[in-house]
Amino acid sequence: MSAQLSICVCYAQPGTQTLIEVRVPAGATVRDAIDASRIVERHPEIELSTAKVGVYGKLRPLDAPLADHDRVEIYRPLIVDPKLARQRRVDKTRREGSIEGRKWLSKDSR
Structure with a gap:
């Protein structure tokens, strides 16, 4: 065998x-x-x-x-190039501001 x-x-x-x-x-x-x-x-x-x-x-x-x-x-084939997806996330974070940045701003405005 x-x-x-x-x-x-x-x-x-x-x-x-x-x-x-x-x-x-x-x-x-x-x-x-x-x-x-x-x-x-x-x-x-x-x-x-x-x-x-x-x-x-x-x-x-x-x-x-x-x-x-x-x-x-x-x-499976990639739908979006990983570098492009990461750049989109970075751009979105810059447009909206990071959570840490918003926390800092809300503390400052008290």
């Missing part, structure tokens, strides 16, 4: 997550685990040819080998 790896394949959406435990042969790759999980059948919006995937939060190619108890993660 050949050695088997226990792998968890994960895909998260806003408000829900899918975790599928699979057993794959030793030497299996990220793609092998994803295929064994049949997660793409459950979530047809996943496009493996363009999706980013990783193991425990670190990006990995589909042909990366797995180790026992690895967690394979399929990442």
Whole structure:
């Protein structure tokens, strides 16, 4: 009997997550685990040819080998560039003033 790896394949959406435990042969790759999980059948919006995937939060190619108890993660595409989102939050805070600044102003106006 050949050695088997226990792998968890994960895909998260806003408000829900899918975790599928699979057993794959030793030497299996990220793609092998994803295929064994049949997660793409459950979530047809996943496009493996363009999706980013990783193991425990670190990006990995589909042909990366797995180790026992690895967690394979399929990442959704970003809706907004993180740098742009952060800049928008900073701009909003500057327009509205920070909470600390408002507390300071309210104490001064007593």
